[in-house]
Amino acid sequence: MQLEGKVAIVTGGASGMGRAVALGYADEGADVVIADLNQDAAQAVVDELQAKGRRGLAVRFDVTDPQACKDLVARTVDELGHLDLLYNNAGIGLIKPVWDTTPDEWDRIFAVNVKGLFFMAQAACEPMRAQRSGKIINVSSIAGRRGEALVVAYCASKATVISITQSLALALAPYGVNVNAVAPGVVDTPYWKEVDKQFAALQGKQEGEPFRDVAANIPLGRTSVPEDVVPLAVFLAGPGSDYVTGQTYNVEGGMVMS
Template identity: 45%
Template sequence: MNEPLSGQVAVITGGARGIGRGIALTLARAGADILIADLLEEPMRETAKEIQALGRRASTLKVDVTRAEAHADMVAQALGQLGGLDILVNCAGVITIRPVEELSEQDWDFVMNVNAKGTFLGCKAALAHMKAKGRGRIINVASIAGKEGFPNLAHYSASKFAVVGFTNALAKEVARDGITVNAICPGIVRTYMWDRLADEWKTEGESVEDSWARHQLTLIPQGRAQTPEDMGRMALFFATMDNVTGQSVNVDGGFTFH
């Protein structure tokens, strides 16, 4: 059995469901032990059981990614319970949907704090250990909305543009330390977020399911949605490549080209 990540430990924020769960299971199948850091306790436990069923160790920790001390606890648990920290995946993310004129400071701060600040704090917490070890893989989950703006999502796009820029800058800072830093930019993935968007963007008389189908057909050249497992395979690519860093790669069925 090919297990390129055998003996490695991956920490995944937002790993309880959706894209984070897809990444967690893919890395576990490749041999990694997994720490899931999330706020959703029951989904965390269920995903941990799935990882253990694959023969890997799994640990869970309730984490608010907007707090620096929570990230310190996350790193400490990875080291204490699983014996290391080789791969960090910053996947925790939130969304609200409003035009700028109706956007409150609270909306702005909520989205920016989780999506952008949470990514920064996760990276900062992991760097000392990875530098001391002389090796590490950091994978940030951005979005195609981090490369192209979308109406009523200006704050979300801003947070994901920030993740893309931060990823590139940090990669250059730590390039001589054996640490790579890359970002995945998912396209349309059927998660809780996209269910909300399909509901928000449905036309008169259209169901959420109809809206979901229409967006796949009209926005994606391949005509089909991407999956959490697609994002997992890209994460595995980044986790196993020594000479790929500073990149933000779209996994979007041809939706965007930059």
């Protein structure tokens, strides 16, 4: 058990990769707070954590609200005793041609994927700085490694996550807090179902076709499932990564290699 006695917050933990990582952390001994817009789905994940013998807390939460981030951290420390791990995962996508992307759409992507992620990390690092230990894992994407014609706002937001990860890592290194990022590829989650629908509408394809087209070009021969990111997420939360900070790791079947 690599995370025995640790307390984690997983934002967007009610679905997809957040849920898989929350369950993976519980398997390694951690208690986990599931913070998500969707309270019912968050509670269902907490029920799964508790069935594994862990403590859990489902919090209805909007990452775009900096005060909600502070309140979430305070409640976690109050009810579970401390905060050791943040899996900073809540995120949304947008498939739009460059010339049709509106200011509101741009702002919404950045409010969730960048501003929310930053202020969540800022809130979480307060107890971590005080206890002089902690691990923050930010969720980027292969979209942060390269541009895509129909994905400009999302790509920019996920590239910014890589930059924020490096700055936070430098700011928090003197306090014994490690900050790293994961960059998943094409993962079969509700997020990609929505992305697939948006691609299909723009490209005149049937729903499901964009997903299959992308899958055909993945060197390891398949798309990803949420569980593919769990071993790396556990490594970055556990003692094996104590000398690792400021890094972004791809988990994407060989699509990008940079």
